Each structure stands twice: as structure tokens, then as C-alpha cells.
Amino acid sequence: MLQVNQLNQYYGAAHTLRGISLSVEKGKCLSLLGRNGVGKTTLLKCLMGVLPVAAGNVSLDGRDITKLKPHQRAALGIAYVPQGREIFARLTVEENLLMGMATKSGKKASVIKGEVYELFPVLKEMLHRRGGDLSGGQQQQLAIARALLAEPKLIILDEPTEGIQPSIIKDIGRVISLLRERGDIGILLCEQYFDFARELADTFVVLSRGEVVASGSQQEMDDDNVKKHLAV
Numbered sequence: 001m002l003q004v005n006q007l008n009q010y011y012g013a014a015h016t017l018r019g020i021s022l023s024v025e026k027g028k029c030l031s032l033l034g035r036n037g038v039g040k041t042t043l044l045k046c047l048m049g050v051l052p053v054a055a056g057n058v059s060l061d062g063r064d065i066t067k068l069k070p071h072q073r074a075a076l077g078i079a080y081v082p083q084g085r086e087i088f089a090r091l092t093v094e095e096n097l098l099m100g101m102a103t104k105s106g107k108k109a110s111v112i113k114g115e116v117y118e119l120f121p122v123l124k125e126m127l128h129r130r131g132g133d134l135s136g137g138q139q140q141q142l143a144i145a146r147a148l149l150a151e152p153k154l155i156i157l158d159e160p161t162e163g164i165q166p167s168i169i170k171d172i173g174r175v176i177s178l179l180r181e182r183g184d185i186g187i188l189l190c191e192q193y194f195d196f197a198r199e200l201a202d203t204f205v206v207l208s209r210g211e212v213v214a215s216g217s218q219q220e221m222d223d224d225n226v227k228k229h230l231a232v
């Protein structure tokens, strides 16, 4: 579904991404691992079209999207949950969710809403609370829920466990597992939390200094080698 081929990106003279290739399949989770500053967020921004690429290409379901703008990629079915969540703090939970459904209407909207409330029951209880008053973990759930309401083909999650309490990390892991089991969505999970990323991965890619230093199926993962690339 998502193919990335020989992607290169620069911040000024700094060569931040060096020949990155990877693919995410429908119904599968790719875990993208690497310590702070190796270029994970930069790569995700390039995939979403927030940053331009210097060379290489990105395609979705065989269509070259390298030059498309973020809103065009969103319309084609890519949803991005950025690091730090970026929910609307002054809007209620319900209003935040409505933002995710801007393109849906009527019956369809209520069906999708029902599915998302099933995945995140806590949000249903907090519909009228302001986003900014939720805990960090609840905000992360809200950001993922909002992304899912757009019914994406591919969801990109940038470090969803960062700064989140263990019980909510478990809830988020359960949701990602359920999405995998559903089989109709590709998941690109960017993480530094090894156990979480390993458990959910069908495939993995490890970045170090802007380059892919290890990749393969979950069964092929050499835990010690990957952890070495995550240790500070």
C-alpha cells in the first residue's frame, strides 16, 4: 500500500534522511524504531507532505504521491497523528472528533462514530470536556480516534506512548492490535519503546543517523541489535 523508495531529505546542508526505503502493507503494522534525533519525525513529515523531499519517491496504492500536498494525501487516505498529539485544547472532545469527520455525513458518520467509541470508551464518557483538560494519555487516544474517523487506509503514529502512563499505553496497544486484526488499514508506528513496538510489529525498520540500519519481519528481529540502536 505505502511504498517509500530511496528517500533523501536535507535541512540546509544537513543530510537528514539518506536513501530510506520501506513499505507498509494493508492490515499490517510496520514499527519504525530509532533513538531521538535519528530522523523519524522528519521521515513521517515527508510521508505526509509537510516537508519536501530532495530525492526519492513515495507511493500509495501504486500512485506516486511524492509531490502532493498534505491535504491531498489526507484525502487519499493517509492519517497522521503527530508527536505531541496536537488536539484542539479549547474545543470539546466531541468537537475534536467532529473535526476528524469533516468529510463524512449522515448515517455513515454515526456508524464510524460508534466504532470509534467502541475502541475508546473513555472518550464517550468525556464528550463535553475540553480537550485541553484531558490527561496526556486521553489526549493521545483522542488524537488517534480523530484520525480514525476519517477512515484512513494508512495511519501514521508518531511515538504514541511518549510520556503516557502504563495503563493507557496498554489501551493504545489494544486498539492498534484490533486495527491490525480488522485487516483493512496499514499502520506505521514510530516508537522508541521497544517492547511495545516489537509486540505490535509485523515488520520493522530501524533508523540511525538518517539511514536504515536494520529491517525485516518481526520474526527476523535481532532484539539486542535493535536495542543497541535505541540506547542513549
Ligand SMILES: Nc1ncnc2c1ncn2[C@@H]1O[C@H](COP(=O)(O)OP(=O)(O)OP(=O)(O)O)[C@@H](O)[C@H]1O
Pocket: 011, 016, 034, 035, 036, 037, 038, 039, 040, 041, 042, 043, 083
Ligand atoms: N526544522 C529543522 N531544521 C533543522 N534541523 C532539524 C529540524 N527538525 C529536526 N532537525 C534535525 O534533524 C534531525 C532529525 O530530527 P527528527 O526530529 O526527525 O528526529 P527524531 O528521530 O524524530 O527524534 P525525536 O524522537 O526526538 O523527534 C535532528 O538532528 C534534528 O536536530
